[in-house]
Amino acid sequence: MQVNSRSAVQMFYRSVYNNTHGLLKKRMRELVPVKQALLRDVRKRYGSKEVCKVTVDQAIGGMRNVFGLFYDASLLDAKTGITMRDYNIPELQEYLQKAENGHEPLPEALFWLLCTGDFPSEQEFADVQQEWKQRGQLDSETQRFILSLPKTAHPMTMLSQTLLFLQKDSQFFQAYDQGKISKPQYWEYFYEDAMDLLAKIPRVSAMIYRHKYKNGEIIQADDNLDWAGNYAHMLGYNKFEVRECLRGYLSIHADHEGGNVSAHTTHLVGSALADPYLSYSAGVNGLAGPLHGLANQEVLKWLLEMREELGDNISNEKIQDYVLTTIREGRVIPGYGHAVLRYTDPRFIHQKEFAARHIKDDPLVNLTAQCYHVIPPVLKTIGKIQNPWPNVDAHSGVLLYHYGLREFQYYTVVFAVSRALGCMANLIWSRAFGLPIERPGSITLRWIEEKFGENQNIK
Numbered sequence: 001m002q003v004n005s006r007s008a009v010q011m012f013y014r015s016v017y018n019n020t021h022g023l024l025k026k027r028m029r030e031l032v033p034v035k036q037a038l039l040r041d042v043r044k045r046y047g048s049k050e051v052c053k054v055t056v057d058q059a060i061g062g063m064r065n066v067f068g069l070f071y072d073a074s075l076l077d078a079k080t081g082i083t084m085r086d087y088n089i090p091e092l093q094e095y096l097q098k099a100e101n102g103h104e105p106l107p108e109a110l111f112w113l114l115c116t117g118d119f120p121s122e123q124e125f126a127d128v129q130q131e132w133k134q135r136g137q138l139d140s141e142t143q144r145f146i147l148s149l150p151k152t153a154h155p156m157t158m159l160s161q162t163l164l165f166l167q168k169d170s171q172f173f174q175a176y177d178q179g180k181i182s183k184p185q186y187w188e189y190f191y192e193d194a195m196d197l198l199a200k201i202p203r204v205s206a207m208i209y210r211h212k213y214k215n216g217e218i219i220q221a222d223d224n225l226d227w228a229g230n231y232a233h234m235l236g237y238n239k240f241e242v243r244e245c246l247r248g249y250l251s252i253h254a255d256h257e258g259g260n261v262s263a264h265t266t267h268l269v270g271s272a273l274a275d276p277y278l279s280y281s282a283g284v285n286g287l288a289g290p291l292h293g294l295a296n297q298e299v300l301k302w303l304l305e306m307r308e309e310l311g312d313n314i315s316n317e318k319i320q321d322y323v324l325t326t327i328r329e330g331r332v333i334p335g336y337g338h339a340v341l342r343y344t345d346p347r348f349i350h351q352k353e354f355a356a357r358h359i360k361d362d363p364l365v366n367l368t369a370q371c372y373h374v375i376p377p378v379l380k381t382i383g384k385i386q387n388p389w390p391n392v393d394a395h396s397g398v399l400l401y402h403y404g405l406r407e408f409q410y411y412t413v414v415f416a417v418s419r420a421l422g423c424m425a426n427l428i429w430s431r432a433f434g435l436p437i438e439r440p441g442s443i444t445l446r447w448i449e450e451k452f453g454e455n456q457n458i459k
Contacts (some may be wrong), residue, residue: 006382022195024116029222036433036434051067056280056448067269072433078084082346084255099229099244103253106228106251117174135200143207145162158211163277164278170277172273173194175189191428194424208236228243232245244358245403253347262292263426265277266423269439271435271438280423283423295393296392297412298393299397300398302333302335305368306319320374337386364402376388377388387441389449397411
């Protein structure tokens with residue numbers, strides 16, 4: 001359906017909302033008072049308990065291992081990796097709905113789980129899928145805005161700008177600005193904005209891709225496809241394997257607890273009651289930073305450089321020498337190690353198994369598998385490296401490259417489409433829990449000297 005009027009879209013939405021709020025919102029309305037009561041009880045019983053102590057090194061060093069953020073949808077364990085609502089990656093793959101003849105979890109089902117803590121029934125899954133199709137239309141004004149963006153802009157800049165443009169339709173902002181809602185209602189309006197944003201972000205992101213890289217030749221959505229499959233289609237990739245690749249990618253990157261830059265930024269900005277469009281635009285800007293969202297591109301470049309220098313059929317010994325040379329040059333091995341994890345990232349294993357099922361005789365994929373066996377023993381010999389094992393980025397870019405998506409800068413946009421799932425679920429629950437604006441304290445060099453220096457007791 002091509003909608004050419006913003007007012008027509010809004011009228012369509014109102015008709016949908018007047019008839020049904022969808023099964024997910026109905027379930028949320030049942031869960032919110034229960035979870036609110038649970039949080040009150042937890043604070044009553046444990047509110048004065050100490051979570052952790054903080055050293056000066058931690059305060060200066062990026063707050064690593066400082067547990068000062070409440071984020072309920074997912075948890076990252078150093079040994080077992082990420083769990084979303086207490087389910088690990090293999091369990092998500094096993095229990096979430098899949099496409100016909102597919103093996104990868106579908107993001108619509110994952111979002112239900114992130115919001116409710118339960119796996120959806122077939123009816124519940126289909127309801128979310130249909131609701132996103134209804135909400136996902138882009139009016140002509142938004143399409144013109146995207147196609148007017150300079151093609152020289154980074155695709156993440158384009159995405160952030162478009163999210164800010166869509167903020168004109170924020171139901172929370174309009175209701176709050178008009179003084180029509182009270183605090184207990186905040187979550188419901190955040191929910192509406194979050195659902196609209198999630199429905200639109202694959203279409204927005206695909207249009208950005210086609211505008212920047214494919215001469216503006218836009219591919220219309222196919223509403224017979226699922227959310228991730230439709231994203232692949234709108235990008236221009238219609239093979240079943242590519243759709244499966246994106247289904248898996250968008251699911252396993254959806255959330256990684258609350259401390260990473262994109263999730264924390266979205267949470268922080270949202271705590272000021274900035275609506276989901278404003279909050280996630282900020283999160284996208286954080287994700288665009290090279291230390292957060294650029295990693296899989298760095299891995300791919302490093303592997304391609306290795307192949308260019310050493311050719312194909314590289315021996316284990318040559319890989320070892322190449323790794324040591326990279327380290328001697330003062331560089332890290334991209335895709336290996338993690339700020340929290342101390343074992344192989346389960347998301348890497350997920351992608352490695354996907355490649356084993358679907359990809360045969362690709363030199364770069366084979367090199368990635370070979371590096372998995374060769375690199376960790378080398379890194380173990382270097383004392384400063386706490387985690388020599390691969391993380392998710394060691395494989396994700398290689399898969400995208402194999403299937404023909406070779407515009408490296410766009411890889412972070414795919415990441416952003418995925419991470420929206422976790423960030424939106426958290427924003428909804430942050431407002432449902434009534435969490436306050438986030439405002440940690442800070443310290444200065446002088447404060448440290450005065451508190452811990454030799455003359456600390458001298459007034």
